[in-house]
Amino acid sequence: MFNRTLLPQSVAREIQGMIQDGTLKPGEKIPSQREFAQKFGVSRASLREALLTLETLGLIKTEAGRGTFVTAGGTKSEGDMAPWRYSETHSVFDVFQTRLILEGEITALACGRLAATQFEAMEDATNRMEKCWADQDLIANVEADLEFHGTIVAACSNSMLRDLYKTVRDQITETQRQPIPITDPERMRESIGEHRKIMAALRDNDADRARKEMQAHVRNTARCAGLQA
Known part of the structure; x- marks a missing residue:
């Protein structure tokens, strides 16, 4: 029995581990939500959220x-993205376009405000993102990506922009998960390189360059998802 206080993300990680170690085999139908919820000691709502995360990641x-069902091979299912889960409110294109504007300005306004420890956190997140991709720990890969972006947001000088980011964080998180099933190794290497270009601009206190590097990064992620933001 798992701890009843586990969050959906923790449950998703446990199920990902079951897929990776072969407990849940490729093509196998997973247990019912009722059975799984009881196994992990969580509500069915928490389990559904965990399953949505795993489906977005293509597992x-x-x-x-x-x-x-577990996807073929027990890893990400290349060439097939899950449906956009926020379609009743905002299209995925709208979210990427909002990211382009919001994160570009946030990054520019973070220039000159990042402490050495924050740069270290960003570097660590980028390195973990790279390692987790190599290990196919897709949940941790996205978590590291979110930490990188979140560190920049925390340093932004405009409190309203920080709050706006928080209000759309769930949708932003989904845009970082959704392209994973069709992300090839070369695109992931490019994405990690883009993180380092953003850090370099921030270290140089070059706000205009930092904005452009972040916007290029968001645009390239959108292209990976088949969009032109």
Whole structure:
């Protein structure tokens, strides 16, 4: 029995581990939500959130009328992205376009405000992102990506922009997860390189360059998802 206080992300990590170690095999139908919720000692709402995360990352796939299955190979299913889960409120294009504007300005306004410890945190997050991709720990890969971006947001001088970022964080998180199933190793190497270009601009206190590097990074992520933001 797992700790009843586990958050959906922790449950998602446990299920990812079961897929990676072969407890849940490629093509296997996963247990019912009721059974899984009882196994992990969480609510069905928390379990559903965990399953949505895993489906966005391409580790499982739900088939109407049949159930939810581990994808072929037990790893990300290349060439197939999950449906955009926020379609009833905002399109994925709108979210990427908002990221382009919001994160570009946030990054420019973080110039000159990042402490040495924050640069170290960003470097560490980027290194973990790279290692986790190599290990196919997709959940930790995205978490490290979010930490990188979150560190920049925390240093932004405009409190309203920081608050605006928080209000759309769930949608932003989804844009960072959704392209994973169609992200090839070369694109991930480019993304990690883009992180380092952003850090270099911030270290040089070059606000205009930092803005442009972040916007290029967001645009390239959007292109990976098949969009022109």
